[in-house]
Amino acid sequence: MEQPMRMFRYVSWLYIRHFFLIAFALAFFFAGLDYMQNASRLSGFNIKILYLFYKGSYALSLLFPIALVLSMIVAKMSLIRSNALVSFYALGYSKKEVLRPFIWVSFALTLLYISLHFTSFVNSELYAKALMQKKHNLSVTRNLFLKYNDSFVYISQLIPSKKEAKDIRIYKMKDGDLVEIIYAKSAKFDRSQWLMPDAKIVTKPPVEGLSSEGLKIEHKKDVQTLAGFKPEILTSVFEGKRYYTLQDAYDAFNLLVSQKLETSKVRSIFYYMAVSPFFAMFLVIIFFLSIPPHARSANLLWVSFVLIGTTLFVWGIIYLLYRISLSGVILPELGTVTAVAALGIGALYSYLFRTNR
Structure with a gap:
């Protein structure tokens, strides 16, 4: 029992460490580029620090799911290059056992990300704009x-x-x-x-x-x-703004239902905040099983490039479906929910059948 737990802790910590490094690097790189463009419009040291913080928070809200997938790719590459992955398999660990730390960590971090949408975390962009406009x-x-x-x-x-x-x-x-x-x-x-x-x-x-x-x-x-x-x-519902917390979205939905008004926009926002983040966890499962366990069996650099490009493509498709459903062209359930559900089915199939190969 001790050996599987040690393996679980080792892989989990490796994944978490790479996640935080990649997530914050992406967030503050994004914030730094924006700051260089708008620094002249900000007055005062404290205002500039707050602006960087809010822009970094906004970038993190966008890039958090992508960082989950990228950190899995980097973590597995690290396991392959250090021969740790082959050693795990040689010791009798199955693909499912090695994959489980990635699943549980990505699931926990996804729940953390969703819980942040109950706070003013979703308003970071508004706070940054307010500072710039004084x-x-x-x-x-x-x-x-x-x-x-x-x-x-x-x-x-x-x-x-x-x-x-x-x-x-x-x-x-x-x-x-x-x-x-x-x-x-x-x-x-x-x-x-x-x-x-x-x-x-x-x-x-x-x-x-x-x-x-x-x-x-x-x-x-x-x-x-x-x-x-x-x-x-009030302003979000009746002016069509998109800055909701999850609690706001729930209250707005109840308000619109009570007034017998259209709820598709609020449902789109709710699904985007509460459902779409799970696409990252599903991609973690699919991509983990797509990366060969040996460095000699494939060009790992090329595989990483393809998987990163696929991650950005899938994220772009989900965001596009969200915006289309937000405009009312398609039902929210046929947009974000359907796309994430399809990835979930693919991840379940991979976990049940591809791990036995």
């Missing part, structure tokens, strides 16, 4: 007009980062007739609903004749309304 707020959405349940909402300015809105008006409808208007100079989102201080409420009673009551106007110190209408997803 903005204190990530975004201010102006003149937002939308429907929520039986109400129409107008917001003059929405600041999602502060969860604030300015000059907000809510028009409540009943059976196609306007029955109430709520005005407020400002509003703040508190946990699950919007708080409107010093609100003016204009109520229109049913008109039955000349003797009917007129408009009723009252002022309230605090009005609580629009429960569940989160500011983080």
Whole structure:
């Protein structure tokens, strides 16, 4: 039992070490090139360091899955050149046993990558743009007009980062007739609903004749309304932006379903963040079994070049399918999900049958 565990730890550590070296090298190479182009537009040492950090985080969010595959290729080449791989096979280890550390490590790192999408990690590009444009707020959405349940909402300015809105008006409808208007100079989102201080409420009673009551106007110190209408997803949903966390995507999906609106864009984003990263783990399995165990049986440099090119090609196809599904041309399930599922079937076939050869 001790020998298989030692082999597992050795291969896992080799893979992890190469992964972090390649991932951070790619990320900061990308960030460095961008920094050289935009350094003149940044003022202050701290701003420049933050810009590099956010750009590096953004690059890492793009290149993380690719680094998983590239590090497997480099790690296996290292095992081949040091004759460690042949030694493992000579000691009686099967291909499945040597492959398992790569599978488990890539699976764990993929889950880590997906979990980062629950954080502001996905907004790194926005933070970098805000620094370059010298903005204190990530975004201010102006003149937002939308429907929520039986109400129409107008917001003059929405600041999602502060969860604030300015000059907000809510028009409540009943059976196609306007029955109430709520005005407020400002509003703040508190946990699950919007708080409107010093609100003016204009109520229109049913008109039955000349003797009917007129408009009723009252002022309230605090009005609580629009429960569940989160500011983080307002601009993303109604302006078509793509900067969601996984939680935002889930909330946006529920919001759009409740309003009986199209959900394909949100589903595309969700699948891209939660499903597409697994393509790297599937390629790890397929490519591991495609690399010959002996340096003399093939040109390893050429094999590495082909596999790296194939990795970039597959990643490009998945990203292209994501963008196409985002535009609504195809269903999200027929884009990213289908491509990753096909790779998963190929990986399962390779693991079950090619490891016995």
